[in-house]
Structures are given as C-alpha cells and as structure tokens.
Amino acid sequence: MTGQAVTDPYVRFASVQKSYDGEILVVKDLNLDIERGEFLTMLGPSGSGKTTCLMMLAGFEPATHGEIYLDQVPINNVAPHKRDIGMVFQNYALFPHMTVAENLRFPLQVRNMDKNEQESRVKRALDMVELGAFGGRRPAQLSGGQQQRVAVARALVFDPKLVLMDEPLGALDKQLREQMQYEIKHIHENLGVTVVYVTHDQSEALTMSNRIAVFNDGVIQQLAPPDALYEAPENAFVAQFIGENNTLTGKVSAVNGSTCTAETESGAITALAVNIGGVGSPTTMSLRPERVTVNPPEGQCPNLFDAHVKELIYLGDHVRTRMSVCGNDDFIVKIPNAAGHVHLSPGDDVKVGWQAEDCRALDMPA
Amino acid sequence: MAQAEITGDTMRTADGVPLKLALERALFRSRLRAVMLVLPLFAFLLVTFVLPIFDMLFRSVEDQIVADILPRTVVAIEAWDETSGDLPGEPVFEAIVKDMAEGRKNKTLGRVARRLNYEVSGAASLFRKSGRKAPKITQGPYREKLLKIDKRWKNLDLWNLIKREKGDFTASFFLAAADMQYQPDGSIGMRPENRQIYVHLFGRTLWLSGLITVLCLLLAYPVSYLLATLPLRSGNLLMILVLLPFWTSLLVRTTSWIALLQTQGVINSFLVGIGLIDDGDRLQLIHNQFGTIVAMTHILLPFMILPLYSVMKTIPPSYMRAARSLGATPFTAFVKVYMPNTVAGVGAGGILVFILAIGYYITPALVGGRTGTLISNFIASFISGSTQNWGLAAALGVMLLAIVLALYFLYDKIVGIDNMKLG
Ligand SMILES: Nc1ncnc2c1ncn2[C@@H]1O[C@H](COP(=O)(O)OP(=O)(O)O)[C@@H](O)[C@H]1O
Numbered sequence A: 001m002t003g004q005a006v007t008d009p010y011v012r013f014a015s016v017q018k019s020y021d022g023e024i025l026v027v028k029d030l031n032l033d034i035e036r037g038e039f040l041t042m043l044g045p046s047g048s049g050k051t052t053c054l055m056m057l058a059g060f061e062p063a064t065h066g067e068i069y070l071d072q073v074p075i076n077n078v079a080p081h082k083r084d085i086g087m088v089f090q091n092y093a094l095f096p097h098m099t100v101a102e103n104l105r106f107p108l109q110v111r112n113m114d115k116n117e118q119e120s121r122v123k124r125a126l127d128m129v130e131l132g133a134f135g136g137r138r139p140a141q142l143s144g145g146q147q148q149r150v151a152v153a154r155a156l157v158f159d160p161k162l163v164l165m166d167e168p169l170g171a172l173d174k175q176l177r178e179q180m181q182y183e184i185k186h187i188h189e190n191l192g193v194t195v196v197y198v199t200h201d202q203s204e205a206l207t208m209s210n211r212i213a214v215f216n217d218g219v220i221q222q223l224a225p226p227d228a229l230y231e232a233p234e235n236a237f238v239a240q241f242i243g244e245n246n247t248l249t250g251k252v253s254a255v256n257g258s259t260c261t262a263e264t265e266s267g268a269i270t271a272l273a274v275n276i277g278g279v280g281s282p283t284t285m286s287l288r289p290e291r292v293t294v295n296p297p298e299g300q301c302p303n304l305f306d307a308h309v310k311e312l313i314y315l316g317d318h319v320r321t322r323m324s325v326c327g328n329d330d331f332i333v334k335i336p337n338a339a340g341h342v343h344l345s346p347g348d349d350v351k352v353g354w355q356a357e358d359c360r361a362l363d364m365p366a
Numbered sequence B: 001m002a003q004a005e006i007t008g009d010t011m012r013t014a015d016g017v018p019l020k021l022a023l024e025r026a027l028f029r030s031r032l033r034a035v036m037l038v039l040p041l042f043a044f045l046l047v048t049f050v051l052p053i054f055d056m057l058f059r060s061v062e063d064q065i066v067a068d069i070l071p072r073t074v075v076a077i078e079a080w081d082e083t084s085g086d087l088p089g090e091p092v093f094e095a096i097v098k099d100m101a102e103g104r105k106n107k108t109l110g111r112v113a114r115r116l117n118y119e120v121s122g123a124a125s126l127f128r129k130s131g132r133k134a135p136k137i138t139q140g141p142y143r144e145k146l147l148k149i150d151k152r153w154k155n156l157d158l159w160n161l162i163k164r165e166k167g168d169f170t171a172s173f174f175l176a177a178a179d180m181q182y183q184p185d186g187s188i189g190m191r192p193e194n195r196q197i198y199v200h201l202f203g204r205t206l207w208l209s210g211l212i213t214v215l216c217l218l219l220a221y222p223v224s225y226l227l228a229t230l231p232l233r234s235g236n237l238l239m240i241l242v243l244l245p246f247w248t249s250l251l252v253r254t255t256s257w258i259a260l261l262q263t264q265g266v267i268n269s270f271l272v273g274i275g276l277i278d279d280g281d282r283l284q285l286i287h288n289q290f291g292t293i294v295a296m297t298h299i300l301l302p303f304m305i306l307p308l309y310s311v312m313k314t315i316p317p318s319y320m321r322a323a324r325s326l327g328a329t330p331f332t333a334f335v336k337v338y339m340p341n342t343v344a345g346v347g348a349g350g351i352l353v354f355i356l357a358i359g360y361y362i363t364p365a366l367v368g369g370r371t372g373t374l375i376s377n378f379i380a381s382f383i384s385g386s387t388q389n390w391g392l393a394a395a396l397g398v399m400l401l402a403i404v405l406a407l408y409f410l411y412d413k414i415v416g417i418d419n420m421k422l423g
C-alpha cells in the first residue's frame, strides 16, 4: 500500500499518532518513509491532518505517540531550531520589520556565520529567485509572488537538507501559482533537497511531486507517484479526490481472477477487481470520463449501456457531456473535439461503452 | 449620453458644461451632507475642548484687575518715576484712596488685594485695612493720612508692582510658574532658592511619570503576551481580570491601596505578624512617592496592556515558528522577531500612560503625601484652594500642555505617529 519501498529513508514517520484534545486522533497511525532528495506531497482535503504532520516534523507539535526519524536519528526530543529544517509558511511569515536581505540573513546570523559568507549566500539566494534588485525592500513593498519567492529563498539560504512547505502557493492567483509550481520544482531539481510539500490542490500535487501521499481523516489513503495515483487509485476516496471520476455502485456477483462482475440496476458491469470484498459485498466502481467511448463499434467493449444525453458543455478541446447511465444522472463523458467526433444534442439516446480494466471496482466509501 | 468631449481646450460634458464644474456640482451635495453630519460633533468639541484651551491660554497672560479696580491710580502713577527711589506724589495717593473707597463700595477691592498679594506679600491685609478707612478720608493730605493708617504704603515694591501691572496683559504668571520673578530693578531673575517650587515639581512629575510608564511596560508586556497567545477561553478570563479595575471606581481603587499600604494596613500588619519587622517600626509605604508610584502604576496598567495586546494579537504565531525553523533559539526569536513587531504597541501604550500620568490628579492627591504629589495637584489647589490664583494655574497648565506637545512631537520624529496603534 505504500508505493515503492524505500531503503535508507531520510525522513521516517513510525506509527505516529497525534491528538490535540485527548479525544480525537487527528493523525492515526502514520507510517511514511521519505527518500533523500524526494519531492513528496501530502495531499488531502482541509482538516485531514496534513499541517499537523508537517508541524510534528518541524518540531512545533509533539507527537502523541510514535517516533519521527530524520536521517536515522529520532528527533522527537530535538528542539525546532536544532533540526535544520527549512520551512515555507502559507502566509510566508516574512518578518515585516526587516528588509528582504535582512530576512535572508537572519538564519545565517543566528548561526554566527562569517560576515562575507553571509553576504555571498544572501546574494546567491536572491539571484536564485531572481530578486537580486529587491534586497533593500520591505516585504510589504513586494507583490504576493515576490514575497513567495523570498520565503522560498529564506527557507533554503542556510542549506537545509529538508524543506517543508505548507500550502505555499495558496494565496496566489492561478497564473502565478502555476508559474511558481515550476520554479519550485526547478529549484528542487537543481539543489537536490528533500521537499515535503502540503497542498489541497490535486493538480499542484500532480505537477510537482515525485510521490503523493493522499490524506483523509488522519490516514494516508494511498502513497504513489502521480501517474499511478491517477491511473490506479486504490480506494474510492482517492479515485474521487484525484481527477474527475464517474462512480457506479453495485454488488459483487462473481470474481474471476483480476476482474469481477458487479450487478447494478441496469445490468452487470465487468470491472477490474482492485479493492473489493467477497461475492455479495457492495462496491464502488470508478471510471474516468475520458475512458468512455460513445457508440463504440460492435463487440469492442465488454461493458455496453444505454445512455441518455442531458447536457453538453463546450470546452474548446473537448465537449463535456452529462448523461444518465446505469442510474447515475451525473455520468460525465469527455468527447474530444477531434476530427469525426460524434455530434450529440441533449435528449439523444446513445450507447456508451468501456473496457473492463478502465473500470476499477473499489471499496464502498464510509 | 453624457460623454466628455473636447471643445477648445476645456473638457466639457455632452451638454457643454465644463467637466470640472459638472464634477464639482455632483460632489457638492455629498460634501454638504458629510459636513452636516460632523457639524454637531464639531460644535461640541469646540465648546468643550478648543474654547477651554484658548481660555486657559488667555488667562495665563491676561491681567486686567489692576486697571479695572484702580483706574485713577493707574492714570496718576504714569507721572511717577520709579527709578527715583522716592514715594509717588500726592495725586497718586489721592487716586488710590478714591479707588479704594469705590472698590470697597463695589466689593471688588478684595480681588485686587489678592492679585497684588501674589507678588507683594502683605498687600492683601494692607488693602483690607486701608480700604475700611479710605471712605473717611475726604480731603488731603492723602499721602500723610494713608501713611498714618499703615506704614506699609512706603513699600516701593508695591508701587512698582501697580505701575508694572497697569496693562491688560502680564508675564508674571509664567514667570512664577518657572520660579522666576521681577527683580526690584525691573529685570527678570530666579526666585530665591528656598522659594523655588515649580521647576522642581515639573521635574518630579516628569520623572515619576517616566518611571510609572516604564514600570507599566515591564508589567504589561508579559501579561499582554499571555493574553494574546493563550487559548481563547483562558485568554478571555484573563482579559476580564485586566478589565475588572476599569469597571471599578478610581476612588475605590485608590482607597484600597490606602487600606493595603498604610502603617496600620494589611501589608504592614502581615509583616509584623510574621515577625519580619517590629511593631514599632512599621514601614511608611504611603503618603510618599512610593505610594504614588505603586497606586498609579496599578491604575494606569490597563492603558498599557490594551494597546500592547491589540498589537500582539495581530502578530501571527508563524513569525515565531519561522524564526525557530530558521535556527533561532526561543529567546533570540522573541527578541529579534517578536519584540520589534510590538514597537507600535509599546509606543502607543507608553505615550498614553505617560500623558495620563503627567496630568494625574486624584491618586497622587490621596496617596502622594508631601513628596508624591504632582504638578496637577498644585494646579488644582490654585483653582479652588485658599490660595486661589487662576492666572498661575493657567500658566502651569499651559506649560504642562507645552511639555506634552513637545514630547508628542519628539515621539513623532523618532517613532512616527503613524506607527502608533491604539486598538
Ligand atoms: N492547534 C490545534 N489545536 C486543536 N486542534 C487542531 C489544532 N490544529 C489543528 N487542529 C485540528 O486538527 C485537524 C487537522 O488539522 P490540520 O492538520 O491543520 O489539517 P490540514 O492541514 O490538512 O487542513 C483539524 O480537525 C483541526 O481542527
């Protein structure tokens, strides 16, 4: 369940639990190995415990149970300022009374670094984020994107081996956010630091990460590289959280090897058996909208059902079509705007079909 | 549509009205409404705040009593040469006898007597005594008869004073407030050492206010920090404890300090009780400077806590965390990151407490004794006490105002008023 096994993990959460009030576990039995130089993203809805995990790693919140290792050393009892972990906060937490250069110099000063060394490092860090001319400004005199870069530069200027980022791009507008995603990604690649990144934005996670840990309700639902997460979600939560998905519910009626058959109101669906109980147990089947074919040629799809077109939304590169299929009124099909594609209009009755391996039979979400 | 078009070189709307004029008209109504809304408040401020200040400024230099009540004397004394060393001549004495008789009839003589007594002691009783007999002197020689009534009419200082103060304005109140006076030769000099009070008193007021401000800051800083960082519920409880004194009468708070600190009070009795001090030498904790400092620090503390709290509340906890993650020890993070961000609150609280302290009256009056009273207590005594002297009270008040304004100006230069945050 944890993706590839990691040998010699740089960061290791071993059975970590966390409760703030002694009643509710905010993090439930977290086991996570993070590789040296990896870009690992914790992705999950708000309140799922991502920040808490990051705070425990940074040392601002004690773990209620379990141990966290940094480079094989248990760090539960190491004070935050001795951990040498760079951190980028959601609202940047730049010190408003210091100039940009003073902000960058701060971690070097508290380390009593040589003055010349301080200057050259500050300069290098500013150049890295292309803010060389802004050293003398106050953070308040910078735009949101520039502040963001300063925050990143400050978290890196003292050469930490591990950098934590808690929704660092949350306050930026969409365009700037996408640009910063690439910049942070490039910095990570150039410096080779280990990054633990927190976000609730799945496209951000998919763009930037080596591996993604999907959080829900204090539990890692799946830990996998972006493509695996998208292509092969292991449970209903991940399937719905990552990308768009059609869900069909049914009851398992037969299991044969890697596939299974599930009974629905409108007939039997053949699906890939990923995460199901025995015969008779309920299942959620998840199917990507782009994997559905409208009016497929005869005999090509094991699953072929009647569909009633309800709504069309023209999106340029594709037409989003809402249909009613197997009792699901929100069944979405993406019809690519390619040469010779089918032209539909609301009210049409068509056939839709899909392959068994594109339809993943998963657990029932709680 | 009213579209702006250019005709000649002025911009005009579609109907040909100059654009500026049209804009002016459109804004006039809303401006008028705004002015009408603030007018009552403005009038209120004018009557209760601006006018009293100007009245005080005026009273500190105004002095028409001598000219009003001794009109004949003032005219007659013009002819007298004060440098000659001789007494004024017969016409001056005739004038003052008639003025005294009239002043006695109008019951105004006491006022001029008191005014002259500020600077020449004994003048009051001299005028009272002579005033009684003046109506009986109906013919000359006036000088001889008056000198027979009282020898003190020979005092040249008195005549000098009358001649100097015959005008409508005077500098003597300000001179007195600065411990200065006119010398017999008319020049200005310091009062004799043993009669200097106000400069010393101003010094004491500034020093005690500064000390109280610093003490308030030292006490308020940790409390405000706790208030701003505690979880909501316990924070609110603490806030109530801080505000509780605000809801209690000032007088009650001050008198409870008396109950605590007096020689037979709680603290002394406790110390005697545990045998730390003898019953014979109980500590003098009140009716001195110590009492003033303790009680005023306590009473002014909330004025320091609230601005500090309101500033600290806006400092995100992530600043401290960021500093820690960057490698700063908790102490360094606090000093280098947290404290500089509270400067606005320190400035606001400091200037608030200092200005309140510098003009504080009730508490030092009740617990200050002889060594712990402040300038405002003297001002108050000159307004209502037996030594009524509104001119001197006004002059002291103006000087106090000037000191506060100067400090305010200094603060603006150093810290910047814009940086001040009161809540
Ligand atoms: N300091 C705290 N005290 C009490 N509860 C907290 C605290 N911080 C977070 N929580 C709770 O822990 C849960 C997880 O929060 P968090 O880790 O911030 O989630 P995320 O970052 O994924 O949005 C939430 O239910 C939140 O209310």
Ligand SMILES: [Mg+2]
Pocket (backbone or CB within 6 Å): A047, A050, A051, A052
């Ligand atoms: Mg969070």
